[in-house]
Amino acid sequence: AQSVTQLGSHVSVSEGALVLLRCNYSSSVPPYLFWYVQYPNQGLQLLLKYTSAATLVKGINGFEAEFKKSETSFHLTKPSAHMSDAAEYFCAVPSAYSGAGSYQLTFGKGTKLSVIP
Amino acid sequence: EAGVAQSPRYKIIEKRQSVAFWCNPISGHATLYWYQQILGQGPKLLIQFQNNGVVDDSQLPKDRFSAERLKGVDSTLKIQPAKLEDSAVYLCASSLNGGQQETQYFGPGTRLLVL
Numbered sequence: 410a411q412s413v414t415q416l417g418s419h420v421s422v423s424e425g426a427l428v429l430l431r432c433n434y435s436s437s438v439p440p441y442l443f444w445y446v447q448y449p450n451q452g453l454q455l456l457l458k459y460t461s462a463a464t465l466v467k468g469i470n471g472f473e474a475e476f477k478k479s480e481t482s483f484h485l486t487k488p489s490a491h492m493s494d495a496a497e498y499f500c501a502v503p504s505a506y507s508g509a510g511s512y513q514l515t516f517g518k519g520t521k522l523s524v525i526p
Numbered sequence: 527e528a529g530v531a532q533s534p535r536y537k538i539i540e541k542r543q544s545v546a547f548w549c550n551p552i553s554g555h556a557t558l559y560w561y562q563q564i565l566g567q568g569p570k571l572l573i574q575f576q577n578n579g580v581v582d583d584s585q586l587p588k589d590r591f592s593a594e595r596l597k598g599v600d601s602t603l604k605i606q607p608a609k610l611e612d613s614a615v616y617l618c619a620s621s622l623n624g625g626q627q628e629t630q631y632f633g634p635g636t637r638l639l640v641l
């Protein structure tokens with residue numbers, strides 16, 4: 410089954426600083442990849458997804474991620490952190506356990522982002 | 527467009543009691559998922575429905591968990607009897623047809639505390 414690994418369970422950045430959240434996938438075939446954000450006491454919201462159309466993917470709230478096959482990575486970045494970016498971020502890859510052509514998401518353990526004023 | 531609705535938002539029960547969670551997916555979405563999110567971890571799939579049929583329930587603890595999606599719309603997840611380790615957030619999500627590229631839309635979750 411597909412899997413993703415998120416390095417760093419907790420990242421702290423100063424307001425205005427670069428945000429870099431790391432995600433590596435394990436697969437011999439470039440998969441589709443997703444980044445979701447979860448604000449406190451809320452469900453998950455899609456930030457962006459890679460579907461092989463372009464290696465640099467732009468998402469909501471100024472986030473973007475670059476798919477690098479040579480590094481099996483899909484790291485999430487934002488040039489300038491804002492206080493409202495404080496949340497937990499999850500990388501995910503679709504997996505099909507049943508073989509029925511229907512997919513579910515396998516998530517990483519998440520990275521909690523803190524933004525220091 | 528209305529999002530995925532879940533209720534209740536919070537539930538506190540004692541171990542060995544039973545509890546049920548309800549989910550209403552986005553209209554027209556054939557695929558419905560229930561995920562369990564334990565504190566400090568990513569969501570883990572419990573069960574996946576395609577219309578009113580089960581696609582995958584391999585990670586559902588069937589001795590105590592059950593789920594149904596009658597009529598292929600709303601779904602209910604039940605725990606009976608609950609254990610302390612069932613304390614978690616239960617997330618419902620839906621997508622159009624369960625394809626690889628499709629976005630899954632999540633509800634706000636039900637936060638369960640078992641004492």
